[in-house]
Amino acid sequence: KVVTFYGSSLLDASVPAGQELTIKGASRPGLVTKNGLVVLVRNLQFEDGKMIPASKYFSADETTALELTEEEKKIAEDIR
Numbered sequence: 001k002v003v004t005f006y007g008s009s010l011l012d013a014s015v016p017a018g019q020e021l022t023i024k025g026a027s028r029p030g031l032v033t034k035n036g037l038v039v040l041v042r043n044l045q046f047e048d049g050k051m052i053p054a055s056k057y058f059s060a061d062e063t064t065a066l067e068l069t070e071e072e073k074k075i076a077e078d079i080r
Helices: 054-059 070-079
Strands: 003-006 019-021 030-033 036-038 043-046 051-053
Touching: 043 054, 051 054
Parallel strands: none
Antiparallel strands: 003 043, 019 030, 030 036, 043 051
């Protein structure tokens, strides 16, 4: 699915070390860590036009199955 982020900003909290990434239009660079790009997203918009607060994403009415790649499954197991 295509998801558009609205109201995203860089996180001000303490984050792990990483490499800075210039983001067009951002007032400062993002931070790429071993776990991904660190940003704070306020709203999500889906392909069908539906928009929800990002904080409600996992409590949405719809139930969807999350399918992990083999690499993501290994990372999940390492985290456990």
